[in-house]
Amino acid sequence: MIETQSLATDAAGIRAAADLLAEGQLVALPTETVYGLAGDARNGTAVARIFEAKGRPSFNPLIVHVPDAQAAEGHALWSDAADRLAAAFWPGPLTLVLPLRTGGGLSPLVTAGQSSVALRVPAHPAAQAVLRASGAPLAAPSANPSGRISPTRPEHVRAGLGGRIAAILDGGACGVGVESTIIGLTGAKATLLRPGGLPTEVIEEALGAPLLRPEAGGAITAPGQLASHYAPSALMRLEAETAREGETLLGFGGTQGAALDLSVSGDLVEAASNLFDHLHRLDAAGAEVIAVAPIPERGLGRAINDRLRRAAAPR
Numbered sequence: 001m002i003e004t005q006s007l008a009t010d011a012a013g014i015r016a017a018a019d020l021l022a023e024g025q026l027v028a029l030p031t032e033t034v035y036g037l038a039g040d041a042r043n044g045t046a047v048a049r050i051f052e053a054k055g056r057p058s059f060n061p062l063i064v065h066v067p068d069a070q071a072a073e074g075h076a077l078w079s080d081a082a083d084r085l086a087a088a089f090w091p092g093p094l095t096l097v098l099p100l101r102t103g104g105g106l107s108p109l110v111t112a113g114q115s116s117v118a119l120r121v122p123a124h125p126a127a128q129a130v131l132r133a134s135g136a137p138l139a140a141p142s143a144n145p146s147g148r149i150s151p152t153r154p155e156h157v158r159a160g161l162g163g164r165i166a167a168i169l170d171g172g173a174c175g176v177g178v179e180s181t182i183i184g185l186t187g188a189k190a191t192l193l194r195p196g197g198l199p200t201e202v203i204e205e206a207l208g209a210p211l212l213r214p215e216a217g218g219a220i221t222a223p224g225q226l227a228s229h230y231a232p233s234a235l236m237r238l239e240a241e242t243a244r245e246g247e248t249l250l251g252f253g254g255t256q257g258a259a260l261d262l263s264v265s266g267d268l269v270e271a272a273s274n275l276f277d278h279l280h281r282l283d284a285a286g287a288e289v290i291a292v293a294p295i296p297e298r299g300l301g302r303a304i305n306d307r308l309r310r311a312a313a314p315r
Contacts, residue, residue, distance in 0.1 A: 006168055009030075014133050021130070024045050026039050026164075026166055028169065029126065029138075030154075032092070033176045033178060033196070036127070036142060054144070062110050062111075071137065072119045076099060077101055090120075095196075097182060098185050100117045126169055149311070152173055152276045173273075181194065182194040182196065183211070190203075195306045199300055230307045230310050236289070236291075242256075247287075247288075250262065250290055250291065251293045252293040254266070259287075268296065275307060292308055292312075
């Protein structure tokens with residue numbers, strides 16, 4: 001066990017975070033989606049520490065965070081589609097999986113031995129400040145034990161990883177609340193690898209073409225594709241209109257009898273922002289079974305339902 005520092009997002013905190021990363025240590029950083037567990041993506045020891053701290057399986061690749069598209073091009077083979085999506089949505093909650101550039105300097109552990117790499121430019125000012133102060137590409141999966149609820153507040157990180165990592169940069173609550181949308185650009189057509197904080201409809205509009213959807217149960221080619229993921233300690237039942245005996249109801253749109261409601265007004269943006277925090281709260285309250293009200297399968301509802309299905313999957 002080590003002492004996990006709490007750092008402010010002022011100049012001193014940013015410098016301290018960058019110095020720890022330069023030493024090969026791990027720092028939890030706020031992004032607009034969720035908190036990420038950052039380590040220098042060029043440093044094999046630092047990347048190995050990410051897998052160790054999270055208990056993450058080594059076959060599950062990591063997202064590399066960079067400050068801008070120019071930096072991303074140093075690690076991947078670029079394309080017209082990548083140009084179009086980066087111009088439209090970076091910085092923001094979009095990850096692009098591209099062919100790995102030979103000599104890009106990333107640790108092989110980052111890509112789990114694959115010939116592609118997942119890249120993102122975060123929009124959060126604190127994450128951007130650390131990226132620029134450190135001068136390093138940062139591997140940064142969600143800052144939680146592998147398979148458990150993702151963290152959207154610094155206290156979520158400390159509860160899950162306190163004593164295992166060097167520091168937490170305290171940026172308060174994350175605005176988007178679910179992880180980035182992941183688009184694969186390694187084949188002839190753009191493929192949706194994980195729904196997330198950027199709705200697929202706007203991506204398809206930018207591309208001028210529909211996204212391919214991979215078949216369920218295929219090989220792990222990007223982060224967030226494990227069948228069981230984002231899970232609370234409690235069991236979960238989805239599409240629940242009411243709570244059964246012994247269940248705690250997580251509502252949506254003003255569900256009667258709900259212990260918590262993702263969005264009383266039925267706003268999917270608000271629901272996404274509240275999802276992981278509400279699961280953390282119900283878990284901490286000792287819920288044995290969380291019954292979740294139906295969520296519309298549109299816009300950010302696709303990302304919410306993806307997380308809920310993985311959270312409810314057999315473990």
